[in-house]
Amino acid sequence: xxxxxxxxxxxxxxxxxxxxxxxxxxxxxxxxxxxxxxxxxxxxxxxxxxxxxxxxxxxxxxxxxxxxxxxxxxxxxxxxxxxxxxxxxxxxxxxxxxxxxxxxxxxxxxxxxxxxxxxxxxxxxxxxxxxxxxxxxxxxxxxxxxxxxxxxxxxxxxxxxxxxxxxxxxxxxxxxxxxxxxxxxxxxxxxxxxxxxxxxxxxxxxxxxxxxxxxxxxxxxxxxxxxxxxxxxxxxxxxxxxxxxxxxxxxxxx
Amino acid sequence: xxxxxxxxxxxxxxxxxxxxxxxxxxxxxxxxxxxxxxxxxxxxxxxxxxxxxxxxxxxxxxxxxxxxxxxxxxxxxxxxxxxxxxxxxxxxxxxxxxxxxxxxxxxxxxxxxxxxxxxxxxxxxxxxxxxxxxxxxxxxxxxxxxxxxxxxxxxxxxxxxxxxxxxxxxxxxxxxxxxxxxxxxxxxxxxxxxxxxxxxxxxxxxxxxxxxxxxxxxxxxxxxxxxxxxxxxxxxxxxxxxxxxxxxxxxxxx
Numbered sequence: 001x002x003x004x005x006x007x008x009x010x011x012x013x014x015x016x017x018x019x020x021x022x023x024x025x026x027x028x029x030x031x032x033x034x035x036x037x038x039x040x041x042x043x044x045x046x047x048x049x050x051x052x053x054x055x056x057x058x059x060x061x062x063x064x065x066x067x068x069x070x071x072x073x074x075x076x077x078x079x080x081x082x083x084x085x086x087x088x089x090x091x092x093x094x095x096x097x098x099x100x101x102x103x104x105x106x107x108x109x110x111x112x113x114x115x116x117x118x119x120x121x122x123x124x125x126x127x128x129x130x131x132x133x134x135x136x137x138x139x140x141x142x143x144x145x146x147x148x149x150x151x152x153x154x155x156x157x158x159x160x161x162x163x164x165x166x167x168x169x170x171x172x173x174x175x176x177x178x179x180x181x182x183x184x185x186x187x188x189x190x191x192x193x194x195x196x197x198x199x200x201x202x203x204x205x206x207x208x209x210x211x212x213x214x215x216x217x218x219x220x221x222x223x224x225x226x227x228x229x230x231x232x233x234x235x236x237x238x239x240x241x242x243x244x245x246x247x248x249x250x251x252x253x254x
Numbered sequence: 255x256x257x258x259x260x261x262x263x264x265x266x267x268x269x270x271x272x273x274x275x276x277x278x279x280x281x282x283x284x285x286x287x288x289x290x291x292x293x294x295x296x297x298x299x300x301x302x303x304x305x306x307x308x309x310x311x312x313x314x315x316x317x318x319x320x321x322x323x324x325x326x327x328x329x330x331x332x333x334x335x336x337x338x339x340x341x342x343x344x345x346x347x348x349x350x351x352x353x354x355x356x357x358x359x360x361x362x363x364x365x366x367x368x369x370x371x372x373x374x375x376x377x378x379x380x381x382x383x384x385x386x387x388x389x390x391x392x393x394x395x396x397x398x399x400x401x402x403x404x405x406x407x408x409x410x411x412x413x414x415x416x417x418x419x420x421x422x423x424x425x426x427x428x429x430x431x432x433x434x435x436x437x438x439x440x441x442x443x444x445x446x447x448x449x450x451x452x453x454x455x456x457x458x459x460x461x462x463x464x465x466x467x468x469x470x471x472x473x474x475x476x477x478x479x480x481x482x483x484x485x486x487x488x489x490x491x492x493x494x495x496x497x498x499x500x501x502x503x504x505x506x507x508x
Contacts, residue, residue, distance in 0.1 A: 009372075011273065019368065021270040058501075082368075084375040086501065090383025093498035097488050104490040110376035112368045114273065114336075118263075121338040122364035129344025131404060133387045133413060146412065150385060153411035157404045159387060234351050236358040244347035247312075247340065 002105040005069040006076045007083040007092055009113020010041055013199020017114045025111050029076035033065040034088075038078045058091040066095055069106045082115035086136050086164045116223040117162040120195030123205045125234070125242035127193055127225050132160035132245075137167070137174050144174070148181055155185035160231060160245055163224040175224070176214045182226055186210055191227040191243050194218055207233070207243060256359040259323040260330045261337040261346055263367020264295055267453020271368045279365050283330035287319040288342075292332045312345040320349055323360045336369035340390050340418045370477040371416040374449030377459045379488070379496035381447055381479050386414035386499075391421070391428050398428070402435055409439035414485060414499055417478040429478070430468045436480055440464055445481040445497050448472055461487070461497060 006025045011017025026032070026042055033039075036052035044050070053061045061077070069075040083089035089110050096103045121128045133154040139147055154161050161182070166175040179192075188211035196204040196219065206216050210226065218224065227245065234242040260279045265271025280286070280296055287293075290306035298304070307315045315331070323329040337343035343364050350357045375382045387408040393401055408415050415436070420429040433446075442465035450458040450473065460470050464480065472478065481499065488496040 016275040016278075017273050017366075019265065019271050019273055024270075082372050082376075084372060084380045084382050086383070089376070089380035090498050090501040093379050093383070093488060093496050094500055096496065097486065097498075104488065104493075108379070108496065110379070112271075112372040112376040114366045114368070115372065118336050118338060118366040118369065122336075122343070122366040125347050125362070125364070126338045126343035128338050128388075129340070129347070131387070131389045133385070133408070134382075135385045150411045150413065153407040153413075154387070157407035158400065159404065159407075232351065234347060234358065239358075242347050242350065242362065244344050244351075246348055247344040 002102070002107065003069040003072045004074050004107040004109060005065055005092065006109040006111060007089050008076050008078050008111045009082040010038055010078055010080055011114035011199065012081055012116050012119040014041065017119070017199055019111070019113065022111050022113060025109070026076055028074060030074045031068055032076050032078060033061055034078035035080070038080050042078060058088065059095060062088065062092045062095040063099070066092065066099065066103050066106060070102055079113070082113045083110050084112065085115040085134065116164065116195070116198065117225065119198040120193060120205070120223045120225060123195060123198055124193050124207060124240070126244040127191070127227060127231055128160055128162065129245040129247050130160065130228070130230060131158065132162060134162045134164070136165045137163050137178060138165040138171065139174060151178055151181050152185065155182050158228050158230070160228045161226040163226070165220065166222055166224050167218050168220050175218055179210060179213045183210060186226070186229065190229070191231050191233055193225040193243055194222055196222045207241060256356070256361065257323040257326045258328050258361040258363060259319055259346065260363040260365060261343050262330050262332050262365045263336045264292055264332055264334060265368035265453065266335055266370050266373040268295065271373070271453055273365070273367065276365050276367060280330055282328060284328045285322055286330050286332060287315055288332035289334070292334050296332060312342065313349060316342065316346045316349040317353070320346065320353065320357050320360060324356055333367070336367045337364050338366065339369040339388065370418065370449070370452065371479065373452040374447060374459070374477045374479060377449060377452055378447050378461060378494070380498040381445070381481060381485055382414055382416065383499040383501050384414065384482070384484060385412065386416060388416045388418070390419045391417050391432055392419040392425065393428060401432070405432055405435050406439065409436050412482050412484070414482045415480040417480070419474065420476055420478050421472045422474050429472055433464060433467045437464060440480070440483065444483070445485050445487055447479040447497055448476055450476045461495060
């Protein structure tokens with residue numbers, strides 16, 4: 001008899017961001033898998049086994065969790081943010097696609113979570129308030145010219161752009177190159193938001209402009225939002241400005 | 255002394271989708287504003303006033319909530335899904351932008367939630383597992399040719415596409431026209447997912463293909479995901495197929 005693999009989105013930080021559904025899925029699991037630092041966010045519970053792994057072994061982690069679920073266990077895989085956005089759900093599907101036939105009998109449940117762009121957007125106002133694109137800047141397999149083509153398409157068509165995986169030790173120049181590329185289509189004054197570790201103790205949010213964006217520090221824990229020509233700032237005395245992209249269609253309804 | 259306006263994302267359905275942060279924000283508010291059916295999801299609490307409104311008065315609703323917060327109250331505005339994605343956060347920012355100067359002294363807090371595309375994606379696997387675009391199909395103010403241009407840009411550059419507000423009584427033909435437009439760029443076999451009222455009692459999820467998508471019923475409560483050329487189905491005996499878009503970059507890391 002096949003068991004279940006539940007892929008649980010923890011959101012961007014601590015338990016404040018968990019949904020009730022996520023908390024229940026974690027509590028009822030017999031075995032917990034995940035990237036070590038994400039698993040560390042989940043309180044230990046008697047009778048549960050824990051299987052932390054590194055951040056570059058998504059495939060191996062998915063395979064181990066699926067094997068245990070295929071043997072009949074109730075397995076939970078924790079994922080940062082939302083499992084479906086540059087996270088574990090697609091990795092699990094990929095392993096099922098390539099794996100043994102009996103893995104297709106496993107009950108697969110995905111529990112959505114607050115993905116980083118929603119948490120960062122919430123911190124500054126509503127920069128994703130109108131049409132937007134969501135991209136990973138990682139060129140580990142996707143060729144860089146595909147990324148450039150997507151940046152061109154998104155910026156020239158008026159989308160706001162959320163960038164995941166903007167930079168890493170092995171990819172030091174890509175974020176700067178992306179800003180340069182976007183400058184072909186967008187004004188120097190276009191608002192850009194950097195959100196690092198939102199929801200955690202070392203949270204840092206920076207609001208800047210496209211011409212200055214290359215000077216702002218980013219790392220693997222940073223999510224970058226580049227505005228569209230419609231994105232606006234609202235200055236506020238004694239507070240950070242609000243950044244928003246008008247809900248044009250909604251205004252028409254109102 | 256100015257108060258606070260907290261814009262709270264309720265997610266797509268019942269309290270299972272609330273984060274702890276959302277539950278706490280709702281519990282501590284003195285006054286609750288929102289579209290009536292969303293407000294009905296929030297349990298009544300002694301000492302709180304409730305101010306339901308219709309679904310076409312976002313601007314008036316935001317104005318009333320801001321006025322009360324400017325008078326010093328702790329006000330919560332409920333929003334379906336995530337407040338920042340085609341919902342109330344941008345409407346509130348727009349009212350502040352156009353409103354009296356003292357509204358800029360109000361503490362504005364946005365509490366993120368599970369937006370519809372994450373809930374629908376979770377139901378079928380991981381269709382948003384790689385680069386994607388998010389669009390409203392409403393042409394109430396945005397001209398239809400802008401929507402077509404964005405559909406062209408997104409599909410031709412290889413993005414998966416999530417469509418909000420696909421159809422309404424006043425906009426009966428736009429979704430069909432969007433599928434026709436996307437067919438210029440995408441194969442007839444491209445997977446398309448319709449998710450209606452996910453997380454609610456009348457939830458309905460349909461997996462189809464682009465050439466058949468025009469035959470599937472949709473309404474204002476439906477979120478549509480159109481795959482990219484990379485989006486795949488995994489057939490499963492006795493279960494609905496999984497739909498996913500491979501995390502190419504992640505595979506490279508793994």
